[in-house]
Amino acid sequence: xxxxxxxxxxxxxxxxxxxxxxxxxxxxxxxxxxxxxxxxxxxxxxxxxxxxxxxxxxxxxxxxxxxxxxxxxxxxxxxxxxxxxxxxxxxxxxxxxxxxxxxxxxxxxxxxxxxxxxxxxxxxxxxxxxxxxxxxxxxxxxxxxxxxxxxxxxxxxxxxxxxxxxxxxxxxxxxxxxxxxxxxxxxxxxxxxxxxxxxxxxxxxxxxxxxxxxxxxxxxxxxxxxxxxxxxxxxxxxxxxxxxxxxxxxxxxxxxxxxxxxxxxxxxxxxxxxxxxxxxxxxxxxxxxxxxxxxxxxxxxxxxxxxxxxxxxxxxxxxxxxxxxxxxxxxxxxxxxxxxxxxxxxxxxxxxxxxxxxxxxxxxxxxxxxxxxxxxxxxxxxxxxxxxxxxxxxxxxxxxxxxxxxxxxxxxxxxxxxxxxxxxxxxxxxxxxxxxxxxxxxxxxxxxxxxxxxxxxxxxxxxxxxxxxxxxxxxxxxxxxxxxxxxxxxxxxxxxxxxxxxxxxxxxxxxxxxxxxxxxxxxxxxxxxxxxxxxxxxxxxxxxxxxxxxxxxxxxxxxxxxxxxxxxxxxxxxxxxxxxxxxxxxxxxxxxxxxxxxxxxxxxxxxxxxxxxxxxxxxxxxxxxxxxxxxxxxxxxxxxxxxxxxxxxxxx
Amino acid sequence: xxxxxxxxxxxxxxxxxxxxxxxxxxxxxxxxxxxxxxxxxxxxxxxxxxxxxxxxxxxxxxxxxxxxxxxxxxxxxxxxxxxxxxxxxxxxxxxxxxxxxxxxxxxxxxxxxxxxxxxx
Numbered sequence: 001x002x003x004x005x006x007x008x009x010x011x012x013x014x015x016x017x018x019x020x021x022x023x024x025x026x027x028x029x030x031x032x033x034x035x036x037x038x039x040x041x042x043x044x045x046x047x048x049x050x051x052x053x054x055x056x057x058x059x060x061x062x063x064x065x066x067x068x069x070x071x072x073x074x075x076x077x078x079x080x081x082x083x084x085x086x087x088x089x090x091x092x093x094x095x096x097x098x099x100x101x102x103x104x105x106x107x108x109x110x111x112x113x114x115x116x117x118x119x120x121x122x123x124x125x126x127x128x129x130x131x132x133x134x135x136x137x138x139x140x141x142x143x144x145x146x147x148x149x150x151x152x153x154x155x156x157x158x159x160x161x162x163x164x165x166x167x168x169x170x171x172x173x174x175x176x177x178x179x180x181x182x183x184x185x186x187x188x189x190x191x192x193x194x195x196x197x198x199x200x201x202x203x204x205x206x207x208x209x210x211x212x213x214x215x216x217x218x219x220x221x222x223x224x225x226x227x228x229x230x231x232x233x234x235x236x237x238x239x240x241x242x243x244x245x246x247x248x249x250x251x252x253x254x255x256x257x258x259x260x261x262x263x264x265x266x267x268x269x270x271x272x273x274x275x276x277x278x279x280x281x282x283x284x285x286x287x288x289x290x291x292x293x294x295x296x297x298x299x300x301x302x303x304x305x306x307x308x309x310x311x312x313x314x315x316x317x318x319x320x321x322x323x324x325x326x327x328x329x330x331x332x333x334x335x336x337x338x339x340x341x342x343x344x345x346x347x348x349x350x351x352x353x354x355x356x357x358x359x360x361x362x363x364x365x366x367x368x369x370x371x372x373x374x375x376x377x378x379x380x381x382x383x384x385x386x387x388x389x390x391x392x393x394x395x396x397x398x399x400x401x402x403x404x405x406x407x408x409x410x411x412x413x414x415x416x417x418x419x420x421x422x423x424x425x426x427x428x429x430x431x432x433x434x435x436x437x438x439x440x441x442x443x444x445x446x447x448x449x450x451x452x453x454x455x456x457x458x459x460x461x462x463x464x465x466x467x468x469x470x471x472x473x474x475x476x477x478x479x480x481x482x483x484x485x486x487x488x489x490x491x492x493x494x495x496x497x498x499x500x501x502x503x504x505x506x507x508x509x510x511x512x513x514x515x516x517x518x519x520x521x522x523x524x525x526x527x528x529x530x531x532x533x534x535x536x537x538x539x540x541x542x543x544x545x546x547x548x549x550x551x552x553x554x555x556x557x558x559x560x561x562x563x564x565x566x567x568x569x570x571x572x573x574x575x576x577x578x579x580x581x582x583x584x585x586x587x588x589x590x591x592x593x594x595x596x597x598x599x600x601x602x603x604x605x606x607x608x609x610x611x612x613x614x615x616x617x618x619x620x621x622x623x624x625x626x627x628x629x630x631x632x633x634x635x636x637x638x639x640x641x642x643x644x645x646x647x648x649x650x651x652x
Numbered sequence: 653x654x655x656x657x658x659x660x661x662x663x664x665x666x667x668x669x670x671x672x673x674x675x676x677x678x679x680x681x682x683x684x685x686x687x688x689x690x691x692x693x694x695x696x697x698x699x700x701x702x703x704x705x706x707x708x709x710x711x712x713x714x715x716x717x718x719x720x721x722x723x724x725x726x727x728x729x730x731x732x733x734x735x736x737x738x739x740x741x742x743x744x745x746x747x748x749x750x751x752x753x754x755x756x757x758x759x760x761x762x763x764x765x766x767x768x769x770x771x772x
Contacts, residue, residue: 211742238746239753275761326753330764338767626681 130215229294292429413473
């Protein structure tokens with residue numbers, strides 16, 4: 001018993017900060033449970049959300065998870081920056097600092113950016129291509145619940161058993177059992193493995209959805225750019241994630257079953273882990289940023305009132321980026337010393353990516369050229385993105401110069417670079433998409449004035465945080481150090497950087513406040529087309545009805561909805577409405593996620609009976625889902641008609 | 653979903669011809685069950701070969717590689733509905749890409765990791 005308690009609650013989870021987190025988790029859980037009980041909402045929660053297979057609701061749940069991830073990862077970032085604010089700081093110890101930067105990176109990539117992207121895919125893609133749902137609705141729910149329970153599993157680590165501490169990349173031999181005996185890394189391996197299964201399934205789902213479920217007449221070259229980006233991202237996921245699966249699985253075998261794939265002894269090859277990790281890791285960068293490129297392409301066209309400039313070049317450059325992204329991974333470890341030929345090859349392939357990316361930047365600018373640009377919040381993020389991403393890209397080319405990389409490698413220059421592209425590219429893009437598609441999700445727009453405050457705090461905070469980090473890198477400050485002495489010239493830039501991080505935190509708080517404010521003072525979108533949009537999702541009421549399109553649209557051009565508006569073909573004839581068949585809700589995906597969670601938790605602590613019970617549950621649910629559970633429900637035509645003609649909705 | 657389209661042709665119809673015959677409906681769970689059992693057996697065989705040193709180390713990688721390719725074929729054929737479906741044969745594109753990516757990973761990894769022999 002004492003052994004079990006020592007395993008569950010080692011000293012690293014009994015520090016004041018972790019105990020405070022325990023308290024707030026308990027309070028929040030009790031508060032939510034009390035609220036649900038008081039309002040009698042448990043049944044509603046199960047029927048409407050936990051069992052849903054509706055892609056829009058799944059998208060909203062991904063969005064909530066992503067905001068939680070952004071909160072947790074952001075708090076981690078502020079803790080790191082607080083420790084580094086002044087020299088010789090004693091706010092966090094070395095081990096604590098390691099745990100927090102590991103969690104920060106892992107959460108931001110896997111449990112913030114990825115779910116945020118899947119949120120927008122789920123919400124927008126079927127609507128943009130004129131589909132009733134994704135190709136495999138139940139698989140979509142399975143993907144979400146695997147992700148959600150993996151997120152829960154990963155987040156448990158810092159209050160039960162101890163956090164992972166080997167960096168978000170979890171390089172061998174830092175993860176080797178004899179150097180790192182705590183269960184923290186097991187959490188990392190199992191949680192990422194479980195969410196990775198969901199991610200691959202999502203990739204397959206959206207690939208098939210986009211290839212097979214487009215509205216009649218929507219050829220590939222008539223698809224909105226965001227659909228193109230989702231198609232390419234899905235194929236990147238399918239081809240890149242298995243490498244991560246293998247890297248994580250082999251590390252898990254090393255840690256839990258005594259194999260020696262990546263160990264120092266017994267002829268293991270630690271560098272092979274690094275190689276496998278980045279075979280996934282570099283395509284992953286484009287898995288994150290291509291959707292943002294897609295969002296920007298929609299936003300810039302809509303708010304410039306013009307068709308996107310150079311559509312075929314945009315598609316071609318995205319395909320070129322995706323192909324090149326498979327051939328650059330060694331630039332993450334030039335300093336391994338693979339030799340001049342290898343490094344030269346990968347240095348040049350890396351620089352080549354700048355060409356199609358530059359094409360896209362020019363096309364976004366030319367789209368605005370001569371247009372009537374409306375500076376809404378969605379568009380502001382796009383406008384901020386272009387210069388920010390160009391600078392991030394330029395420092396990336398600097399890092400691709402191999403001799404230079406030997407200087408920049410693992411310095412704050414690198415830290416500044418990847419935050420510059422990941423925040424300036426991905427996060428700005430996701431915020432842009434959040435503002436853009438919010439009315440389609442909830443039926444009201446977010447408050448623009450508060451949104452602009454959030455934008456400026458976040459943007460200025462971003463530059464104040466990360467520009468000094470470039471200088472710190474050039475001054476020789478390496479990443480992942482938790483303490484530094486006086487007199488190196490690092491003190492002022494670090495202090496400034498920390499100030500900027502807090503400004504970004506303020507921007508996030510304003511954003512969250514603005515969401516709450518907008519939800520109370522609903523600025524309803526009665527038209528379904530608040531931005532004068534160009535693509536099909538704006539042809540339906542807001543929020544999008546359960547069945548998406550009362551009548552599936554027929555597409556004859558790019559920017560299909562814009563063409564329909566120009567031709568005055570915006571209304572649907574009630575006589576055309578037919579009964580609509582949709583898949584039934586099911587609890588199986590939620591229970592499958594729960595079973596994986598139990599299996600994962602068992603494996604983390606090597607409680608094999610628990611792990612096997614979880615896997616047994618997985619198998620049972622798969623068989624049950626396969627043989628027993630089928631079924632659709634039909635929405636009668638009169639209900640569709642009533643819903644379409646509700647007051648304030650489309651005129652019929 | 654009810655509205656999978658059958659009309660799309662063009663770029664990929666040539667690929668479709670290569671994999672005739674193609675079925676509209678899956679033939680029940682038996683291929684999957686057989687495929688699952690065969691996959692388990694092949695994995696078990698590979699594990700036993702390594703754990704119990706049943707083959708000389710010189711030939712071991714080749715044998716394991718063979719078992720892996722065999723298993724990949726079984727999974728593609730029996731799990732992945734490779735020969736089912738209507739419409740364009742996107743799976744041909746996917747398979748060709750997968751082959752290129754897999755080969756690329758192997759060849760480049762050998763090239764990259766060969767540094768050990770160069771410096772030590």
